[in-house]
Amino acid sequence: MNISFDEFRRRIEFSMVSHIINEEEVRINCENAVEAKVGVICVNPPHVSLSKKIIGNKKIDLSVNVGFPFGSHVTEAKVVEAKQGIKDGANQIDMVINVGALRSGKDNEVLEDIKAVVEASPGCLVKVIIEAWVLNENEKIRACRLVEKAGAHLVKTTTGVKTQYIKRFCKCDDPKGATVEDIVLFRKILSPHMRIKASGGVYTLEDAFEMIKAGADQLGVSKGIELIAEFKEKYKEGTEI
Numbered sequence: 001m002n003i004s005f006d007e008f009r010r011r012i013e014f015s016m017v018s019h020i021i022n023e024e025e026v027r028i029n030c031e032n033a034v035e036a037k038v039g040v041i042c043v044n045p046p047h048v049s050l051s052k053k054i055i056g057n058k059k060i061d062l063s064v065n066v067g068f069p070f071g072s073h074v075t076e077a078k079v080v081e082a083k084q085g086i087k088d089g090a091n092q093i094d095m096v097i098n099v100g101a102l103r104s105g106k107d108n109e110v111l112e113d114i115k116a117v118v119e120a121s122p123g124c125l126v127k128v129i130i131e132a133w134v135l136n137e138n139e140k141i142r143a144c145r146l147v148e149k150a151g152a153h154l155v156k157t158t159t160g161v162k163t164q165y166i167k168r169f170c171k172c173d174d175p176k177g178a179t180v181e182d183i184v185l186f187r188k189i190l191s192p193h194m195r196i197k198a199s200g201g202v203y204t205l206e207d208a209f210e211m212i213k214a215g216a217d218q219l220g221v222s223k224g225i226e227l228i229a230e231f232k233e234k235y236k237e238g239t240e241i
Contacts, residue, residue: 002239017159042092067096078095097130103135127155157179177201
């Protein structure tokens with residue numbers, strides 16, 4: 001598989017989703033992301049307007065987080081976040097599912113939660129974060145199917161957010177972020193038109209290439225600008241992966 005420099009940077013979704021990031025840091029990162037020509041900039045709801053102002057009419061999509069990072073918001077709150085984010089200038093949504101409901105076997109509750117955000121976001125690409133690292137294989141399969149059934153467009157692996165609370169309730173290792181095994185599983189379960197975003201723990205070009213080879217369409221990264229610069233330095237004419 002050959003990937004060009006332009007294609008690689010279009011796959012990069014540059015994340016600025018820390019809860020402590022301030023407006024000056026958002027401004028600087030957005031300006032750098034615009035210069036690097038990333039595919040998407042992802043921000044928290046309060047920073048959509050500022051980010052949109054910096055992006056201007058550049059061909060970069062802007063995604064707003066919804067129900068981030070835990071997904072344990074009531075559906076009505078997620079709908080409000082989505083609508084406000086779109087009003088402020090976002091044209092993509094990164095929403096977190098109700099992970100607890102999924103683990104409780106309340107699949108219809110999860111489905112309706114996603115559908116409500118999809119219906120509140122007409123014309124927008126809706127990406128759904130399933131927080132795969134806390135799920136067993138059956139739960140991952142169910143989550144993928146629910147995302148597709150709800151009318152969303154893309155399944156995203158994880159939020160990339162660590163918390164000390166998870167180990168009280170879940171027998172899982174430290175957060176792995178995106179894994180090749182999960183990307184392969186998602187690609188097997190989802191229809192061909194559904195897209196996949198590998199997010200969390202994608203820090204090197206080697207990580208990025210492995211995720212793309214496994215079937216990831218987009219890469220959610222905090223080191224997007226560095227990865228783009230490294231790709232350009234090493235593979236300006238593109239490379240086989």
